[in-house]
Amino acid sequence: LHKPGKKIFNFEEIKHEIHTETERVTGSNKGVSSKAIHLKIFSPNVLNLSLVDLPGITKVPVGDQPDNIETLIRDMSLKFIRNPNSIIVAVSPANSDIANSDSLKLAKEVDPYGTRTLGVLTKLDLMDRGTDAMDVLRGKVIPLRLGFIPVVNRSQADINSRKRISDAHVAEERYFETHPKYRQIRHRCGTKYLASRLNALLLSHIKKVLPSIKSRIGEMIAETTELLDSYGDPLTGSVTNYGSILLQLISKFSTNYINALGGRSPDVSLSELYGGARISYVFHQIFAKGLLNIGPFDRLSDEDIRTAIRNATGPRPSLFVPEVSFELLVKKQIQRLQAPSLQCVDMVFDELTKVSSQCEQLVPQLKRFPALRDQLLECVHELLSAQVKPTKEMIKDLISIELSYVNTNHPDFVGGSRAIHNFNKKVQRLKAEEKKRNPNSNASLATLLSRDKKDKKGNTISGAIGAVAEGLQATFASGGPQSHPTERELIETEIIKTLISSYFNIVRQNVTDNVPKSIMFFLVNYTKDRIQSSLVRALYKEENFKSLLSESPATSDKRRQRTELLSVLRKSLDIVNEIRDFAM
Numbered sequence: 001l002h003k004p005g006k007k008i009f010n011f012e013e014i015k016h017e018i019h020t021e022t023e024r025v026t027g028s029n030k031g032v033s034s035k036a037i038h039l040k041i042f043s044p045n046v047l048n049l050s051l052v053d054l055p056g057i058t059k060v061p062v063g064d065q066p067d068n069i070e071t072l073i074r075d076m077s078l079k080f081i082r083n084p085n086s087i088i089v090a091v092s093p094a095n096s097d098i099a100n101s102d103s104l105k106l107a108k109e110v111d112p113y114g115t116r117t118l119g120v121l122t123k124l125d126l127m128d129r130g131t132d133a134m135d136v137l138r139g140k141v142i143p144l145r146l147g148f149i150p151v152v153n154r155s156q157a158d159i160n161s162r163k164r165i166s167d168a169h170v171a172e173e174r175y176f177e178t179h180p181k182y183r184q185i186r187h188r189c190g191t192k193y194l195a196s197r198l199n200a201l202l203l204s205h206i207k208k209v210l211p212s213i214k215s216r217i218g219e220m221i222a223e224t225t226e227l228l229d230s231y232g233d234p235l236t237g238s239v240t241n242y243g244s245i246l247l248q249l250i251s252k253f254s255t256n257y258i259n260a261l262g263g264r265s266p267d268v269s270l271s272e273l274y275g276g277a278r279i280s281y282v283f284h285q286i287f288a289k290g291l292l293n294i295g296p297f298d299r300l301s302d303e304d305i306r307t308a309i310r311n312a313t314g315p316r317p318s319l320f321v322p323e324v325s326f327e328l329l330v331k332k333q334i335q336r337l338q339a340p341s342l343q344c345v346d347m348v349f350d351e352l353t354k355v356s357s358q359c360e361q362l363v364p365q366l367k368r369f370p371a372l373r374d375q376l377l378e379c380v381h382e383l384l385s386a387q388v389k390p391t392k393e394m395i396k397d398l399i400s401i402e403l404s405y406v407n408t409n410h411p412d413f414v415g416g417s418r419a420i421h422n423f424n425k426k427v428q429r430l431k432a433e434e435k436k437r438n439p440n441s442n443a444s445l446a447t448l449l450s451r452d453k454k455d456k457k458g459n460t461i462s463g464a465i466g467a468v469a470e471g472l473q474a475t476f477a478s479g480g481p482q483s484h485p486t487e488r489e490l491i492e493t494e495i496i497k498t499l500i501s502s503y504f505n506i507v508r509q510n511v512t513d514n515v516p517k518s519i520m521f522f523l524v525n526y527t528k529d530r531i532q533s534s535l536v537r538a539l540y541k542e543e544n545f546k547s548l549l550s551e552s553p554a555t556s557d558k559r560r561q562r563t564e565l566l567s568v569l570r571k572s573l574d575i576v577n578e579i580r581d582f583a584m
Contacts, residue, residue: 011165014039027064034076050202052080057102074106082110085209087118087146087201094121094133094150098141118201119148120194124182125175132181146201149194150182210576217573224566231559232365242545246372249365250539253376254532256359261352261528265362274358278351279524283516287344291512294340296333296504297497305329305493327406330500334507338399341515345391348519349384352527356380368555372539372548379538383527391522398514402507414502 008014018037026033032055054077061069081088088111090103098104098121107117119142121133135141137148152172154163169191176186187193206213259265260275273281305325312325356377360366366373407413539548 032058032065032069032073032076034072034079052086054080057106077106078110081107084116085205085213087116087198087205089118089120089198091120091122093123093126094136095123095126095128098136104142114144114146116146116205117144118146118198119144121148121150122153124150125152134181137185149197150176150189151191151194152176153191214573214576217569217576221566221569221573224562224569228559228562228566230365230367231555231562232368242549243540243542245549246540246545247536249363249369249372250376250532250535252363253359253366254535256362257356257380257531258528260355260359261524275355278354279348282344282347282351283519286347287340287515288512290340291337291508294336294508296501298333298336300329300333300500302493302497305496306489309489309492309496326496326499329496330406330503330507331403333500333504334399334402337508337511338396341395341399341511342392344515345388345395345519345523348523349388352384352524353381356384368551369549370552371550375539375548376535379535380527380531383531383534384523387523387526391519394518394522395515398511398518402510406503408503410503410506412502412506414498 003017008017018039021037025035036052055073057073057077058065058069061067066072080086088107090101090107092098092101092103104117104119108114111117119136121136124133127133133148133150137150139147152175154165154168158168172190173186173192176182176189182189256265261279263276265275308325308329312328360373360377366376
């Protein structure tokens, strides 16, 4: 209301109050504002109606009105009349062409069938002599389902002379009773009939939309009650009460965190992976596939392998493939598995941090206590951060363990004899393919191996085999003179590559399996098992109860607003039930 609690009994004083408030908001020079002045009028001579008095459409701005005054008034009117539960009272002067009525045109935009538009004709007493509005009133010009009602208001001279409303009603009744055309429909004319008609229409309209209104009010009551429950009751009482509430919130937060990681969260997302599922995705889709993309010979060329073999033999030529070169090369490749493994720890840490933030949102009561919410997230972050270092140390130890001992007796390791056997089979296959291609061919081993590499890469450029074979050259680390690899060196290189590939795949599989297990033990399960005890130990301190459980001013304001709204909604539901009972 405009002035809640204040009652005005003098009509002139009411007029003065409306005039004063209008000037205060819009100024004294014909300004317009969308801000409403709310009044309640009590009288034994009026019916129960809720009216919104909208200004008429202004075409040309005057006074302090802006240039777009027509658009402003139009938009303001549409905001009210778009409501499908409202009844539109379209007022038009009878002494003007009804087809040019702005109010009827605006009403037709939102009510094209005229089911909730009531036409009102004014200024019938100012029409030219010999004319009347009977065709309009009978709906022959513009048909409206609710029809038209004629009224005669006070003239400007009557307003200036302060003619009483009751006297104006008497004069209006006399006009319709004595008019030769309107007296036959006088029972459907005048302001009193307009008021009763509006009251009946409003009551009929309410009965029609009553089920939907009641359903909507019920939904709003349920939503408001649920939201009000999330704000909780104002905290009062002893320290024990504060401590009990703090423990409940810590327990809810911890339970949500554990459930999210275990896949038992009640708020399961259908649009994205959540909680433990995201960690599984990191392990199997990102980390495991990332390791598979690391090949046993990445950043390791045949020239590097031959150089390592030569360095391992020293000044004397070796009788067999030197084992030292194999260990040196395979350890170099195993070391490359450490970086993605450590990166996997960081990714899981980020996912756990995200889970804690999501769990905070699943405990609506935490919105009441921003200090507690911040402390919870900070404690979880510290707990996770403290475990990142030992987890990474464990990952480094796993790689160091693999580097410390090359187990050539592993059952899945190809071994030296099997590597030689596989190489011989490969050479026989290449020679057989070469004979099919060219029966008279006498290609060297280097040419056969080079062609095999090109075939695997999909390179079919003919005539380049000899050039590629000549390009297979070993390089001294010192950058000394280069020489073509001998057949023995080619054989040793292929055997070493077979051994490296076999053992690297074994170690890569071990790392793929053990890194997620280590992260789960040292980081995920550790924090899951200790989160509640850590939070209680860090936060459950009597001297911090009130600071942690202090509400923000916004929460108190929202609780008060929702309480008032809930009271209004319940009163509205009572009114709707009364109307339903009245209708029955």
